[in-house]
């Protein structure tokens with residue numbers, strides 16, 4: 366038994382979408398994903414929504430999009446976390462044999478609330494939250510300890526910003542696209558040492574949807590699908606409390622990647638043609654190279670400098686511009702999956718990589734400093 | 748609810764100042780931890796009977812061992828910096844609703860006698876280069892203590 370992604374869509378990510386409310390964004394990507402798959406809403410037998418109550422400012426935030434995602438009188442359930450985790454849940458349903466088609470849809474509107482207060486809300490309310498620590502402050506602690514442990518410089522981190530913001534120039538759906546130099550990154554506004562404005566992903570609004578189908582469904586339906594097969598998927602969580610973690614490394618990513626690669630029968634990094642990673646901050650992309658085994662521990666910056674992860678390199682990473690170029694929080698991981706699918710289909714547009722993409726990695730994180738990691742191995746062949 | 752309209756006739760609604768207050772139960776071990784900080788400026792950790800790891804702040808269960816912990820052990824108010832950052836950008840302080848004056852330091856510390864790391868503010872010295880990973884620090888307590896984490900004013904470098 367296996368499953369494939371047969372429809373994908375995400376809308377233009379922007380700092381403040383004033384035309385659409387949450388449900389309107391969700392309706393847009395739901396209808397586009399259906400059109401991409403050549404399916405009607407009646408073909409969908411269950412729905413997984415991905416949302417976060419703090420970001421939405423309401424409880425049971427999935428119910429705000431019930432009509433917009435066509436879940437009326439259907440089995441609908443919610444994942445509160447990154448979209449990759451929602452996709453994993455959707456996949457589990459297909460693999461159970463009880464479902465044929467799952468719509469997974471994620472939305473996030475960072476523009477409507479205060480990022481610092483919302484992300485402060487993810488921490489322990491007795492010992493951590495009263496100090497005002499948020500997503501940026503915790504990331505700065507991690508960046509510093511990673512740099513100190515492996516001798517990585519601020520200029521090394523800046524190279525990630527230069528690459529991904531440059532790639533975003535060719536992706537019309539990215540929010541922050543620009544041609545910048547290491548000097549520009551170094552001169553950008555200091556936020557929380559060692560992180561500066563261009564090391565940090567922006568606040569964004571956006572939504573994304575994918576449609577998963579069983580092999581059986583594809584056989585029984587005459588449409589011409591362009592399936593992208595899920596050959597491996599795994600996730601793993603590290604300790605919630607930052608005080609219990611080795612912040613310079615990503616052991617949870619290592620475990621998730623090992624499991625996903627084993628499922629997909631991937632024996633060497635050489636078999637991976639492209640990756641879309643959750644680079645919420647520059648340093649994260651380097652750490653995730655290491656966690657995924659693209660290079661040895663502590664050698665992320667060297668791997669980047671080798672040119673391997675450039676759009677024309679042997680293992681392009683974030684050809685779309687990545688999360689640094691638009692951070693739609695819970696939708697961001699689902700967009701990594703979508704971008705990997707489009708690259709495999711050869712339909713990524715101007716940022717399509719030149720070489721053939723047979724196997725691609727899509728990655729999402731959840732929790733502070735990459736507490737949990739979800740890794741998908743997507744392939745042209747089943 | 749206050750409605751705002753932009754030039755294109757699109758409406759926005761503000762949630763207003765209404766808050767959603769909670770009364771969180773701190774629990775048995777956390778209550779002891781906060782009592783000792785308030786009354787004796789004393790940090791306590793809790794030791795796992797299996798792996799012997801000392802957790803600060805305290806908690807009931809050692810996650811890796813999935814074992815209940817019951818042995819409180821005193822730990823030092825001094826330790827060393829594991830990592831830190833200096834904030835250059837103003838954020839709302841969730842405790843007060845005010846913008847915190849910048850720059851200020853935030854750090855993660857290993858107290859002597861503990862096996863986990865503890866987070867708090869770190870006073871930024873005039874010469875910022877005196878802050879580094881591994882530098883010795885100690886907790887500075889407030890005069891008036893109320894049984895909260897903010898009974899600790901911040902950590903500061905130990906003059907050598």
Ligand SMILES: [Zn+2]
Nearest residue numbers: 795798809812
């Ligand atoms: Zn233990």
